[in-house]
Each structure stands twice: as C-alpha cells, then as structure tokens.
Amino acid sequence: MRRVASIATAISAFCVASVLAGCGSPAAAPATSSPPPATATASPSPSTATSPAVTVPAGWKTFTTSDGTLSFDYPESWTIKDPADEPSEGGIAVDLVSDYGKTMASLRTNMVEAAECPEKFPFMLYDSEPVPALAQGGVTPRFVYEGRTDPASSDPAESLTLAYGITSAPEPTGDTACPISHFFTWPPSGAIFGGAYNPFDTTPGGPMHVDTPEVYKDTTEYKYVKQAITSLRPAGKQ
Structure with missing residues (x-):
C-alpha cells in the first residue's frame, strides 16, 4: 500500500489527487524555443550548506515563500499567485501561473498524508x-511526470490521467500502481508541488495541441515547469 496525500485544500489548483480524474490523451504544446541558459549562481543558505550551489537560469526570477522556508525559480514571463487560496493552518498556498494565465503548478505546505490505495491501475512513467535538496530522513524525493489509465472507463477522454510533481513515495513495481499522489515529506508533516496535464485545456492564449504525452515532454512549457518544480529548495529565514 502506497501513501497518498490529503490534498483537499489544493483541488481547485490542480487535479492531481488519489483518484483517477480522466484527463484524456493528447496535450497542449507550448512554444518551441529552448529554455534560457543557466548563468547566474546563487549561494546556498546556511541550512543547505551541504547541497550544491543553486544555478538560476538567466532571465528567471526566484520566489521565496512568505514563511521564509522554501524557494524556487520561475520564468520571468510567468507570475506567482500568493496566496492562491486559503492555506492549511501554518502552511502556505502558492500557484505558479504561465504567461497566458494557466496555473502550471501549485505549492502547498503543512499538508497531511493518509495511507490509502483503494485500487491499482496500469501506469506510465514519462520522466x-x-x-x-528536499531530502528528509534519508529519503530523497523525486520529480515525476506520470500517467494512469482506467480500463473500466468506456470514454477515451476520461480513461487517462496525467500529472507531474514531487513525490516521496516508493517507485511503483510491476504493471500497476496506486492513483497518482504527488506528496513529499516536509516539516511539519508534508507538502505538494505539482500540476495536472490536461490535453483538453482551452485556456485562451494557450499553445496548440500535440499528439501524445511523450511529445509534451519535449515542449518548452514542460521543460519550464519541470525546471521550476525541481528548483524547489530550503531557504533561510528572512
């Protein structure tokens, strides 16, 4: 049985949850320009002295949460919504929004996890x-871009769930896995930082559609959001 996060307070931000919420198959493809080269190097805070120095891409900004505990980098043309909604007690609620207004990832802290795995589904791991930088108790979390299929669904548009985010859960083994739950261990209880990939998103100004989840992985939008999420790190109190 794998652990899944209780993310009720973040459902409005993105559809990554411990149930299959069908998202379909093809996906939105952003512009094809390459991510900016990394040039500026920031010194780690005293609490992360054993971690490698953080390299911030040229033209990107760095955001630090209002409680001074976490930082991440993001494209200059993207924005931060803070607070994004009512955070859990003692936690923060932040959304990372693209230049055309789509919420690409949501960061929530002070989340609570529960040991649940109601059913297993065929799964795909794309990245x-x-x-x-987020290792806790000897466990290093990982960024994943993954999917689940629901063979019981008769509607192809609702048979596939795709999402990306950070997880501390063990890697799935075999041909099936528990529902997607991007939850990682972080004081005092846990946190989430990720988003859902919805091929049917029609946000005005969004990019044209591509054919497969594998193709989406090669788009600039995916590369940007992955780089932002994987840049999450501890920050010194300010």
Whole structure:
C-alpha cells in the first residue's frame, strides 16, 4: 500500500489527487524555443550548506515563500499567485501561473498524508529526476511526470490521467500502481508541488495541441515547469 496525500485544500489548483480524474490523451504544446541558459549562481543558505550551489537560469526570477522556508525559480514571463487560496493552518498556498494565465503548478505546505490505495491501475512513467535538496530522513524525493489509465472507463477522454510533481513515495513495481499522489515529506508533516496535464485545456492564449504525452515532454512549457518544480529548495529565514 502506497501513501497518498490529503490534498483537499489544493483541488481547485490542480487535479492531481488519489483518484483517477480522466484527463484524456493528447496535450497542449507550448512554444518551441529552448529554455534560457543557466548563468547566474546563487549561494546556498546556511541550512543547505551541504547541497550544491543553486544555478538560476538567466532571465528567471526566484520566489521565496512568505514563511521564509522554501524557494524556487520561475520564468520571468510567468507570475506567482500568493496566496492562491486559503492555506492549511501554518502552511502556505502558492500557484505558479504561465504567461497566458494557466496555473502550471501549485505549492502547498503543512499538508497531511493518509495511507490509502483503494485500487491499482496500469501506469506510465514519462520522466523522473531526484530532488536532493528536499531530502528528509534519508529519503530523497523525486520529480515525476506520470500517467494512469482506467480500463473500466468506456470514454477515451476520461480513461487517462496525467500529472507531474514531487513525490516521496516508493517507485511503483510491476504493471500497476496506486492513483497518482504527488506528496513529499516536509516539516511539519508534508507538502505538494505539482500540476495536472490536461490535453483538453482551452485556456485562451494557450499553445496548440500535440499528439501524445511523450511529445509534451519535449515542449518548452514542460521543460519550464519541470525546471521550476525541481528548483524547489530550503531557504533561510528572512
């Protein structure tokens, strides 16, 4: 049984949850320009002295949460919504919004997890990368871009869920996995930072559609949001 996050306070921000919420198959493809080169190097805070120095891409900004505990980098043309909604007690609620107004990722802290796995589904893993700056108790969380299919669904548009985010859960084994739950261990209880990939998104100003989740992984939009999410790190109190 894998652990899944209780993310009721973040449902309005993105549809990553411990149930299959069908998202379809093809996805929105952003502009094809390459992400900016990394040039500026920021010194780590005293609390992260053992971690590598943080490299911020040229032209990007750095956001630090209002409680002074976490920072991440994001494209200059994107914006931060803070607070994004009513945060959990003692936590923060932040949304990362694209230049055309789409919420690309949501960060929530002081979340509570629950040991639940009501059913397992066929799964796909498109991308995975460790996030060592967030290691806790000897466990290094990882960024994942993954999907679940629901064979019981008769509607192709509702049979596939796709999402990306940080998780501390063990990697799935075999051919099936619990529903997507991007939850990572972070004091005092846990946190989430991720978003859902909805191929049927029609946000005005959004990019044209592409054919498959694999193609979306090669788009600039995906590369930007992955780089922003994986840049999440501890920040010194301000």
